[in-house]
Amino acid sequence: MDTFFQNEIVVVAFTVGVYFLAQLLQEKSKIIILNPILITIMIIILCLTAFNIDYEVYHRGSRYIDFFLKPAVVALGVPLYKQLKKIKKQMISIVVSQLAGCIAGVVSVVLIAKMLGASKEIIFSLAPKSVTTPIAIEVSKTIGGIPALTASVVIVVGIFGAIFGYSIMNLMKVNNPIAQGLSMGNAAHAVGTSKSMEISPNFGAMSSIGLILNGIFTAILAPYILKLMEIWIEF
Amino acid sequence: MLGIIRQAAIIFGCLAIGELIVYVTHVKLPSCIIGMLLLTFFLKMKWIKVSWVKDISKFFMKTLPFYFVPAGVAVMLYFDLIxxxxxxxxxxxxxxxVVVLVVTGWVHQQMRSRSKKEVKTKNVAV
Structure with missing residues (x-):
């Protein structure tokens, strides 16, 4: 099995196949917690452990999948361009609320993790947790976190936000539909956005603005927020 | 066929410029974010038509989650730490x-109600 997985094509085919099945599972069951990414990751880890295959062996093939992460993020420029008009209409309120959400997200996760005694590399991995995974992974690399941990936390956060986000916001008197859509995209990235899409395309559009803007803001600001916090807190 | 190659060339071109900017300036920003902003800028300036990148971006949007499966699998290396x-x-x-959801929503609502009030007082003044 180990030598079989030395072949890059086998690894790619295996990953695509598992992902396809996981997607099918969610489409048929419609249960949010059966997130295809989460299921695929768990199945692959189980298989690698069961057949005693090193991660390094798997990674030799899977880096060909990894490779497409960056061009895929660049392609997000097209939906961003399409939303520009909507953003322009209420530029200040959108930008300020997204900025506030971005800063609140990084600061709060770092503070809570620090209070609970997490180590430096864990805290840095958590900092970009509200952002869509491809961006979060890149940010995590830039600030010295563990990209793999970031990726898993991001997915868990997204599922949590999609399931409980709207009830939390109603409870906390965030009632305005535009504010709800924006917050959802800001806090729960792509998973939250797909939940918003289910409610209505307008919610979805607002969420995707939140998703992209928070991605940009976190990528730009996270290193500096952490540097500022390092003055007060010893990680 | 030319169309598909052009689409790929634009995406990878933006990414390559992003890589170059990171290489030259050592800015602490992922190259793909710079590439994304460049693509938006080029579209806005009408240097690139939306139709030139429509298909490839649709493809990438639909398959985006798949590309971070390997990054997630790497979590098996950190089981003990986690x-x-x-x-x-x-x-x-x-x-x-929860903090992010509430702060973003509250701030947005505050700003909206404030700007609405301003509009109202302006109308009264007129």
Whole structure:
């Protein structure tokens, strides 16, 4: 099995196949917690452990999948361009609320993790947790976190936000539909956005603005927020 | 066929410029974010038509989640580290998600109601 997985094509085919099945599972069951990414990751880890295959062996093939992460993020420029008009209409309120959400997200996760005694590399991995995974992974690399941990936390956060986000916001008197859509995209990235899409395309559009803007803001600001916090807190 | 190659050339071109900018300036920003902003800028300036990148961006949007499966699988390398602080990771991540939801929503609502009030007082003044 180990030598079989030395072949890059086998690894790619295996990953695509598992992902396809996981997607099918969610489409048929419609249960949010059966997130295809989460299921695929768990199945692959189980298989690698069961057949005693090193991660390094798997990674030799899977880096060909990894490779497409960056061009895929660049392609997000097209939906961003399409939303520009909507953003322009209420530029200040959108930008300020997204900025506030971005800063609140990084600061709060770092503070809570620090209070609970997490180590430096864990805290840095958590900092970009509200952002869509491809961006979060890149940010995590830039600030010295563990990209793999970031990726898993991001997915868990997204599922949590999609399931409980709207009830939390109603409870906390965030009632305005535009504010709800924006917050959802800001806090729960792509998973939250797909939940918003289910409610209505307008919610979805607002969420995707939140998703992209928070991605940009976190990528730009996270290193500096952490540097500022390092003055007060010893990680 | 030319169309598909052009689409790929634009996406990878923006990414390559992003890489170059990171290489030259050592800016602490992922090259793909710079590439994304460049693409938006080029579209806005009408240097690139939306139809030139429509298909490839649709393809990437639909397949985006798949590309970070390998990054997630790498979590198996850190099982011990994660298990040792599983609760602090979960509480921090989920607690902070609630904070983000509420802060973003509140700030947006505050700003909206303020600008609406301004419009109203302006109307009264007129």
């Amino acid at each position: 298990l040792s602080s599983l609760w602090s990771i979960l509480i921090a991540a989920l607690g902070s998600t």
